Amino acid sequence: MSEDFELDTDDLKRRMDGAMANLRTEFASLRTGRGSASMLDPIMVDAYGTMTPINQVGTVNVPEPRMVTVNVWDKSMVGKVEKAIRESGLGINPQLNGTIIMLPIPELNEERRRELGKVAGQYAEHARVSIRNVRRDGMDQVKKAKSDGLSEDDQKFWESEVQDLTDTYIKKVDEALDAKQTEIMQV
Known part of the structure; x- marks a missing residue:
């Protein structure tokens, strides 16, 4: 041998x-004062009885360096997505605009x-x-x-x-x- x-x-x-x-x-999930779509990757949403990644219930975009948006596909899921973001510990306060959730990234x-x-x-x-x-x-x-x-x-x-x-x-x-x-x- x-x-x-x-x-x-x-x-x-x-x-x-x-x-x-x-x-x-x-x-990538650590917030650095700039927006990034990957910062939402660890967040799971209770979608239809299953814990689902946020990017599977809506489109995550970064329209400007200090703003991330989530365009939720199902209107009934908007509240659950907002709640998941709020409770995620990212320290971001989501703002609703119809089915779009805006996440302004505050200065650190x-x-x-x-x-x-x-x-x-x-x-x-x-x-x-x-x-x-x-x-x-x-x-x-x-x-x-x-x-x-x-x-x-x-x-x-x-x-x-x-x-x-x-x-x-x-x-x-x-x-x-x-x-x-x-x-x-x-x-």
Whole structure:
């Protein structure tokens, strides 16, 4: 078995990419003083007895940098969509105009910017933990192969491969966090 062992680094990369994609999604939901359609992605609406993403009950647009609109397709859903936005914790006060819900994006004050920076840091830490969990799985595979007869030199090689991959992805998380915090603190 020792000569045949090859760690599936593509699987490890795929799983670490998943952690990065999740981090980008979480970062997109953080409000930075500019409107973005993705900031409404995490909001679910009780539509016809099923929790549904907001973009499946209406069209989300960003007509100007500090305004997001939701054009709700079913008039009976307008109240539920407005309630979901109001209770989402985004800190946005929806304004109704027929079936269109307007979301003016207020300026962020210094305190709110610091809060959002901390939230971004928590999201980044969750991503780092996910990446380290993938690393642990890879190391466990190498240790199992070692007990099945993998040579010590091969073990060291594969462990360094897993560690290099982990370091690369942790660096990507840190760079994404720095970029997001810069964006949040920008006035």
